[in-house]
Amino acid sequence: MNYPSLFYQLLPEAVLVITALVLLGVAVTRESKTGKPISSGLAATIAVMGVVFAGVALGFAPRDVDSGSYLISLDPMALMSKGMVLGLGLLAMLLPPAHKEIANPGEFFALMLFALTGLVLTVGSNHLLFLFVALELASLSLYLLAGFSRTARSAEASLKYFLFGAVSAAFTLFGLSFLYGFSHSDTLQGVASAVAANPTSTLGMVGLLMVLVGLGFKLAAAPFHYWAPDVYQGAPLTSVTLIAGASKVVGMVLLIRFLMIGFPAAAGSANLGQMAAGWSMWLAILAAVSMVFGNILALAQKSVRRLLAYSAVANTGYLLVGMSAHGAASSGAALFYVVVYALATLGALAVTAAVEREHGDDSVSSFAGLVHRSPLLAVSLLICMTSLAGIPPLAGFAGKFILFGSALSDSSALTEGMPGLSWLVGLAVVMSAISLYYYLSVLKQAFVLGEEKAEEGEFPLSLGHTLAVLLPAVALVVLGLFPSLLLDPIKSAVLDTLGITLGLR
Amino acid sequence: MNPAWTLISAFAGALLVLLLPARMAGQSRVIALIASVVGALAAAVSCLARLKDTAAPVWSFDSPWIPSFGIRFHLAADGLALSLLMLTGVVAISGVLFSWNVSKRPRAFFAYFLTIIGGVYGVFMSRDAFLLFVCYEIVILPKYMLIAIWGSTNREYGAMKLTMYSIGGSALILVGLVVAYAAAGGTSFDIVHLAAADYSPALQNWAFPILFLGFAVLAGMWPFHTWAPTGHVAAPTAASMLLAGVVMKLGAFGALCVAMPIFPQGFATWQPVIAALAVVGIVYGAFTALSQKDLKFVIGYSSVSHMGFVLLGLAAATHWGLRGAVLQMISHGVIAGLLFGIAGRVVYERTHTRDLGELGQFDLWRSLPGAALAFTLATAASMGLPGFSGFVAEISVVIGVWESYPWLLPLVGLGIIITGAFSLRAMYRAFFPVRDKEQAAAAPSLDPLTWPEISAMVLLLLVSLSIGIYPKPWVTLVDDGLNSPLFQSILSLP
Numbered sequence: 001m002n003y004p005s006l007f008y009q010l011l012p013e014a015v016l017v018i019t020a021l022v023l024l025g026v027a028v029t030r031e032s033k034t035g036k037p038i039s040s041g042l043a044a045t046i047a048v049m050g051v052v053f054a055g056v057a058l059g060f061a062p063r064d065v066d067s068g069s070y071l072i073s074l075d076p077m078a079l080m081s082k083g084m085v086l087g088l089g090l091l092a093m094l095l096p097p098a099h100k101e102i103a104n105p106g107e108f109f110a111l112m113l114f115a116l117t118g119l120v121l122t123v124g125s126n127h128l129l130f131l132f133v134a135l136e137l138a139s140l141s142l143y144l145l146a147g148f149s150r151t152a153r154s155a156e157a158s159l160k161y162f163l164f165g166a167v168s169a170a171f172t173l174f175g176l177s178f179l180y181g182f183s184h185s186d187t188l189q190g191v192a193s194a195v196a197a198n199p200t201s202t203l204g205m206v207g208l209l210m211v212l213v214g215l216g217f218k219l220a221a222a223p224f225h226y227w228a229p230d231v232y233q234g235a236p237l238t239s240v241t242l243i244a245g246a247s248k249v250v251g252m253v254l255l256i257r258f259l260m261i262g263f264p265a266a267a268g269s270a271n272l273g274q275m276a277a278g279w280s281m282w283l284a285i286l287a288a289v290s291m292v293f294g295n296i297l298a299l300a301q302k303s304v305r306r307l308l309a310y311s312a313v314a315n316t317g318y319l320l321v322g323m324s325a326h327g328a329a330s331s332g333a334a335l336f337y338v339v340v341y342a343l344a345t346l347g348a349l350a351v352t353a354a355v356e357r358e359h360g361d362d363s364v365s366s367f368a369g370l371v372h373r374s375p376l377l378a379v380s381l382l383i384c385m386t387s388l389a390g391i392p393p394l395a396g397f398a399g400k401f402i403l404f405g406s407a408l409s410d411s412s413a414l415t416e417g418m419p420g421l422s423w424l425v426g427l428a429v430v431m432s433a434i435s436l437y438y439y440l441s442v443l444k445q446a447f448v449l450g451e452e453k454a455e456e457g458e459f460p461l462s463l464g465h466t467l468a469v470l471l472p473a474v475a476l477v478v479l480g481l482f483p484s485l486l487l488d489p490i491k492s493a494v495l496d497t498l499g500i501t502l503g504l505r
Numbered sequence: 506m507n508p509a510w511t512l513i514s515a516f517a518g519a520l521l522v523l524l525l526p527a528r529m530a531g532q533s534r535v536i537a538l539i540a541s542v543v544g545a546l547a548a549a550v551s552c553l554a555r556l557k558d559t560a561a562p563v564w565s566f567d568s569p570w571i572p573s574f575g576i577r578f579h580l581a582a583d584g585l586a587l588s589l590l591m592l593t594g595v596v597a598i599s600g601v602l603f604s605w606n607v608s609k610r611p612r613a614f615f616a617y618f619l620t621i622i623g624g625v626y627g628v629f630m631s632r633d634a635f636l637l638f639v640c641y642e643i644v645i646l647p648k649y650m651l652i653a654i655w656g657s658t659n660r661e662y663g664a665m666k667l668t669m670y671s672i673g674g675s676a677l678i679l680v681g682l683v684v685a686y687a688a689a690g691g692t693s694f695d696i697v698h699l700a701a702a703d704y705s706p707a708l709q710n711w712a713f714p715i716l717f718l719g720f721a722v723l724a725g726m727w728p729f730h731t732w733a734p735t736g737h738v739a740a741p742t743a744a745s746m747l748l749a750g751v752v753m754k755l756g757a758f759g760a761l762c763v764a765m766p767i768f769p770q771g772f773a774t775w776q777p778v779i780a781a782l783a784v785v786g787i788v789y790g791a792f793t794a795l796s797q798k799d800l801k802f803v804i805g806y807s808s809v810s811h812m813g814f815v816l817l818g819l820a821a822a823t824h825w826g827l828r829g830a831v832l833q834m835i836s837h838g839v840i841a842g843l844l845f846g847i848a849g850r851v852v853y854e855r856t857h858t859r860d861l862g863e864l865g866q867f868d869l870w871r872s873l874p875g876a877a878l879a880f881t882l883a884t885a886a887s888m889g890l891p892g893f894s895g896f897v898a899e900i901s902v903v904i905g906v907w908e909s910y911p912w913l914l915p916l917v918g919l920g921i922i923i924t925g926a927f928s929l930r931a932m933y934r935a936f937f938p939v940r941d942k943e944q945a946a947a948a949p950s951l952d953p954l955t956w957p958e959i960s961a962m963v964l965l966l967l968v969s970l971s972i973g974i975y976p977k978p979w980v981t982l983v984d985d986g987l988n989s990p991l992f993q994s995i996l997s998l999p
Contacts, residue, residue, distance in 0.1 A: 382646075391646055392639040401635065402574055405683040409691030414684060414708065426680045426715075433676035437669060440649065448653040448661070484571050491573050 009072050010124075011057040012082060013117050019050025020113035027106025040096055040105040044464060047109040051090045051116065058082055070187065073126035077335075077497035080490060081123040081253045084339050085246045089116040091346050092241035094468040098357055101149035101236045108148055112242060115141035119246050123253045128176045128186050131254075135172075135218075139165050142247065145239035146231050157234030164227040168217035175210025178203055179262075188262040199265040200277075208263055208279060215258070218251035221286050221320060222293040225313045232309035233362075237353040240305070241468075244312060244349065245342040252319060252338040256331045259283075259323065260498050267326040271411055272419040283324040284424050291317030291431040298438045304352050304362045307438055308345060311388060314435060315341045321428045322403045325421055327410025330403070332494035336487050337399035340387070340479060344396055347384035347472030351377050354459055354469070364442055369450025374459040376466070378446045380473040385439040387476045390432050395479035402487065404428060507564050508582040508630060510547035511590050514540045515597075515623030522616045530612050537601045537615040544626065545594025552587045556978050559584065559985045565632070575686075575693040579633040585831060585986020588979055589629045589758065592838045595968050596750040597622045599842055602961035603850040604743040607655070614655060617647035618743055625751045629758060634682050635694040637763065641678070641755060645671050648744065648752065655741040657853075658799075663739025667748075670732035674722030678759065681716025684708070685767050700766040700991055713771025717764040717779070723756030725812040726779075727786035734805030742849035745801070749808045749841035754834045757815045761830065762991065765819065769994035772822070776998075780820035780909075784916045786813030791923035795930065800848045800859040803931045804841065807887060810924060811837040817917070818902040822995050824987065826905025829898055831983045836886070836894035836972060843883045843965040851876045851958055852935070855951040861931060865938035868948035875954045877936040879962040884932045886969045888925045894972035897979075 007014060023046045027038040063079055093112055102108050118138025125131040143165060147158025180186055182203040183194030195204055216224040232240050259267070259279055268278015275281060294314030301307040319341075322334035352362055354377055359366035371378035387396030404425045408414060411421040461469070479486055518540025522533045551564065565581035582590065600618065607614050620643065627640030645668060652664035686694060689702035704712070722729045733753070737745045765772045790810030797803045811833065818830030853859050856867050870877040886893035889900075899921070906913055972979055987996075 386646060392642045397639070397642065398571070401638075401679065401683070402571070404679070405574065405686050405691070408683050408687035411687075414688035416705075419708075419711070420687070422680065422684055425683060429676040429680050430673075433669075433672040436672045437665070440665070440668065444653060444661070444665075447650060484573065487571065488573050 006072075009062060009074060010121070011061050012054040012086065013121050015054040015057045016050055016113050016117040016120065019046065019053070020110040020117070023047060023050070023106055023113065024110045027104070027110075031106075037104050038106040040099065040102065041462075041464075043105040043109040044093055044096060047093050047113055048090060050113060051086055051093060054120075055083065055086050055090075058086065071127045071130045072124055074124065075497040076493035077253070077256070078124040080493040081249065081335070082120050085119050085123060085249055086116070088245035088249060088339075088342050088346065089119070089242065091343075091468060091471060092238060092245055094464045094471070095238050095241055095350050095353060096462055096464050097236050097238040098149075098353070101151070101154075103150065108145070108238075111141045111145050111148075112238070115145060115242060116246065119250045122250050126187055128179065128188070132173055132176060135254075136169060138247065138250070139169065142239070142243055145242065146235035148239060149236045151234070153234035154236065157231045161227045161231045161235075164217060164224075168214040168224065171210045172214030175207045175214065178207030178210065182207055188257060191262045192264070195263050196265045204263075205266065208258070208266070209282070211258060212279070212282065215251055215255050216286060219248060219255070219316045219319070220309075220312050221316045222290040222313050225290070225294070225316075228312055229306045229309040232312070233303055233305045237349055237356070241346050241349050244308070244345045248312070248316075249338050249342055252335060255323060256335065256494070259326070260328070260331055264326070269411075270324045270424065271421055272423045274418060280324045280326050283320045284421075287317045287320035287324060287424060288427055289317075290314065290320065291428055295431045295434050298435065301438070302363050304348075304364055304367070304442060307364070307442070308348060308352070311435065311438075312345065314431065315388070318400065318403060318428050318432065321421075321424050322407050324424065325407035325410040327406065328495050328498045329491065330406040330410040331498065332487075332491035333399075333403040333406040335494060336483070336490050337403045339486065339490075340395040340399040340476070343472040343475050344384040344387040347380055347469060347476070348388070350465065350468040350472070351381040351384070354461060354465060358459055364445055367442055367445040369453030370446035372451060372454035373456055374461075377459060377469060380469045381446055382443060383473040383476050385443055387480070389436040389439045391436070393477075393480045395476045395483065398480055398483040398487075400432060402483070506547045506550045508547060508551045508587065508590060509566060509580065511544040511594065511626040512580075512623055512630065514543040514547065515619045515626055519616045519619035519623060522612050522619065525612055533611045533615045534601060534605055534607070537619055538598070540619055541594065541597035541601050541622065544622065545591070545598055548587060548590035548594040551582060552591050552978075552982060555584050555587055555985065556981060559981065570633075570636070575691070576635045577633050577695065578636060579695065580630040580636075581632045582630050583986045583989060584982035584984070585762075586629045588831070588835060588982040588986075589754065590626060592754070592835045593622060593625050593629070593751050595964060596746060596838055596842045599846060599961035599965050600743040600746045600750075602957040603746065603846045604741070605955070605957035606854070607741075607743075609655060614651070617651050618747070620644075620647045621651075621747050621752070625755060628755050632696055633694050634686070634696050634699060634763060637696070637759070638675075638678060638682060641759065642675055644752060644755070645675070648748070651744040652736065652740045655744070656739040657741070658738050659735070660739045663735045667732045667736035670722055670729070674719045674756070677715050677719030677722070679719075681712055681719060681764070684712045685716070688712075696763060696766070697991060700994070704768065704770075706770050709768040709771030710774050713764065713768035714775055716768065717760055717772070717775070720756045720759035720764055721816065723753060724760060724816060725753050725756070725786070725809050726816055727782055727789055727809065727813070730786065730790070730809045733809055734802055737805040737808065737845065738799060738801045742846060745845040745849055746842040749804070749845055750838040753808065753812055754838055757812065757819070757830065757834055760816075761819055761827065765822075765995050766991045769998065772995065773998050776820055776822060777910075780817060780913060783813045783816035783820055784913050784920070786810065786816065787920035788916055788923065791920050791927060795923060795927040798861055800852070800861060800864065800931060800935055801845070803861075803927060804844045804848055807844075807924065807927065808837070808841050810920060811841070811887070813920070814899055814902050817913075818905050821902070821905035821909040822998055823905045823908045824996060825901050825908060827987055827992065827996070828980065828983050829901025829903070829905050831986075832894070832901055832972070832976070832979065833898035835979065836898040836969065839894060839965050839969045839972075840883055840886045843879065843962060843969070844887065846958075846961055846965070847876055847880050847883065851954065851962075861934040864935045866948060867951065868938065869936045872948060872951045873954065875959060875962070879966060880932060880936055882966055883969075884928045886973070888928045889921060892970065892973045894969040896973055897976045
């Protein structure tokens with residue numbers, strides 16, 4: 001093991017860890033000097049700078065595929081995902097936590113940084129155990145972050161998240177041990193060659209199924225989503241933005257890596273009339289259940305946080321539609337869509353945070369008259385929610401269109417006149433149409449009702465909060481008009497990576 | 506001035522209105538008017554240029570947009586598109602004029618209004634299915650906002666119902682388009698490319714109804730029309746004009762220029778069903794209009810009936826039928842705009858009722874003779890009397906039906922008769938009540954017509970009359986579009 005080269009390969013992660021330690025040090029010295037904990041603004045500034053530096057470090061990281069090692073993979077998809085996870089982590093840290101919720105901002109932001117470190121490590125890990133350790137670093141930090149505010153709800157959220165998470169982590173680890181036993185290898189490439197030699201092995205399939213349970217939990221796919229509504233509702237919103245954004249993207253990257261690198265030979269088919277056992281079919285079922293469950297339950301929500309949690313379940317369903325087509329192009333489209341989804345959810349959560357701090361709760365009716373009080377918040381909410389509903393010219397529309405389009409063309413039955421995946425895509429599109437109803441019910445409050453609120457005056461917003469609201473909205477508009485800006489890099493990174501490991505190139 | 510100015514003027518106008526400082530909010534109507542006039546002028550200039558030389562290459566703009574997915578920003582305007590752009594321009598101008606007195610949040614109102622106009626222009630010019638769908642969907646949210654914020658009767662319900670129907674239709678369209686894309690090899694969204702691909706008959710038979718139904722929902726096809734009357738009634742005047750005048754045409758346009766050319770064999774299979782539903786729509790809409798009490802509901806159901814003619818023309822699938830369908834789109838766009846303008850703005854905002862019984866006490870033909878005259882002429886046009894656009898359009902559709910489904914003609918005739926009945930009934934009860942002298946003397950006096958109202962009514966009437974009296978330029982434009990290779994697969998069906 002060559003430590004300097006390992007350090008060089010993990011430069012962004014190292015920067016994050018060092019920043020977290022510096023932050024803790026500053027927090028302790030400050031507190032011992034002044035007797036008061038470090039201010040939230042200072043802690044956030046240090047953390048944000050750390051993430052920015054980590055991003056710069058990522059720019060200097062080796063991008064030569066061969067420089068990756070047994071433990072770490074530096075393929076284009078890993079680097080691309082690291083960049084996106086850092087970006088979403090940055091957006092999460094811009095949203096200031098509510099003062100009354102967070103007693104010790106130094107520890108809070110240090111944990112955010114540790115969680116982010118874990119997430120960034122996870123997407124770049126090649127070794128099954130290393131991957132598990134990185135994932136647990138992220139998960140443990142996220143459990144703590146979910147319970148950071150001293151309310152009963154937050155404690156409940158944290159406990160639920162932890163219990164579900166621990167069980168699913170156990171599943172994942174058990175599944176990984178099956179995979180090791182099956183392939184006698186501890187890297188995905190080794191698993192891939194064993195699967196290619198014996199695609200229908202029960203041992204391998206059971207291992208994969210267990211890993212998928214763990215990933216389903218991370219992605220909040222129904223029926224592994226039960227933690228999501230409570231965590232979204234109870235946890236501090238800054239933690240929720242990390243869970244909803246960066247963590248979800250990581251879950252998606254892991255899914256792509258496991259399925260497309262490790263198990264391409266065991267995909268089977270979910271095509272109508274050509275069904276064949278394999279993960280493609282499992283994912284299609286998960287996708288259908290998630291879309292129906294998430295969208296129908298979201299219709300009944302009165303709390304915007306819970307609404308966004310069920311929308312997260314529904315959106316996982318759309319992502320799984322893309323994955324069940326088991327193609328490189330649809331994997332790229334799914335990765336693009338998850339980033340776009342994360343941006344929109346982050347923006348919506350940031351607006352919810354502002355409304356909640358003004359009104360004391362996050363019920364749909366507390367959004368009444370938002371446009372009269374803060375056009376900035378209202379318009380950002382409009383952009384984020386309509387992007388989630390898939391209305392053009394926003395990125396969510398382009399993302400869904402491209403996701404469903406490439407899912408159909410990757411399932412490659414239509415050119416032969418078979419219906420292929422159109423049953424699943426049809427369901428996804430119809431469910432997505434239904435979702436407009438609940439997004440619109442929030443927008444109705446913000447734009448149509450509550451004209452009498454105009455006198456109540458502007459919302460007070462800090463700089464960080466303004467950025468946390470504004471940046472996702474701007475990104476959604478820009479990516480909606482020019483999706484190629486992000487789609488092309490993602491697509492070529494995914495194609496390159498899958499091409500190399502699948503031996504296509 | 507090329508046709509792109511229609512699109513640019515609408516979206517630039519919307520942006521400009523939004524950026525106006527609050528103290529100048531009252532000026533937003535001026536900006537909206539200028540933007541609409543520029544758009545209409547661009548359309549008119551392009552129409553004239555096209556009429557002068559239909560052999561010239563069609564104006565187009567083509568640039569890569571999302572290259573990795575085969576999506577291009579491809580606009581083009583042949584005669585068919587130009588005639589619909591012209592309709593949109595006219596309806597836009599009169600819509601702004603009929604909204605001249607909007608004082609509640611005028612900036613947002615005109616921004617939404619112009620966004621709808623821009624989206625409609627975009628749909629008519631798109632030659633890439635993705636771009637077309639983007640423009641088609643841009644319209645949805647502003648429609649909701651216009652109705653929910655500025656609407657009247659049951660506005661939140663009407664707005665939500667209309668929006669859910671629209672998005673439901675869009676969902677079907679999206680499925681149909683991605684199926685066509687994938688089945689054509691997954692390389693391009695160009696409509697001509699998609700239409701040229703070779704799909705298996707089985708695929709065409711299940712994919713066509715999905716795509717067609719998606720568009721037909723917005724065109725008000727029976728039994729998916731129920732959003733239209735409630736939406737039209739709930740909407741503020743300008744929005745009813747846009748909805749009935751141009752937005753319903755988007756559905757018919759999509760059915761004609763996207764669904765039918767892409768899956769011609771699927772269309773051939775479903776042709777009789779579409780024809781039957783269209784005829785049911787004509788008769789059902791007319792009968793329902795006959796029993797309505799609310800003037801706007803009468804016009805709303807008459808729209809369903811008139812759009813039935815469009816769908817019937819499409820289902821006939823002969824040259825006469827398609828031409829009639831497009832002419833009926835234009836004609837109905839103008840007439841519905843006029844009827845909704847008079848009922849919603851001129852009458853309702855003075856009398857605060859649209860109930861046919863209560864309107865009688867205002868003696869409108871005495872107190873608002875101009876409005877009564879305009880409504881009479883519009884009724885005549887709507888009934889399809891010679892000299893108005895409705896006649897030209899309906900006679901073309903009828904000839905088309907004669908060629909394809911002659912046995913449907915008795916039902917069409919019945920629809921036309923009932924149309925006359927409900928139009929006259931509504932006109933007499935609202936404007937020409939039978940009253941004795943004492944009752945007439947007691948009629949409250951109403952504000953006289955304003956200039957914006959008069960100019961909007963005159964504009965729309967002139968367009969309808971010009972089509973009715975001298976249809977040749979419009980027919981030339983429409984035929985120019987129908988002669989394109991895109992429609993050959995439909996016209997050559999047995």
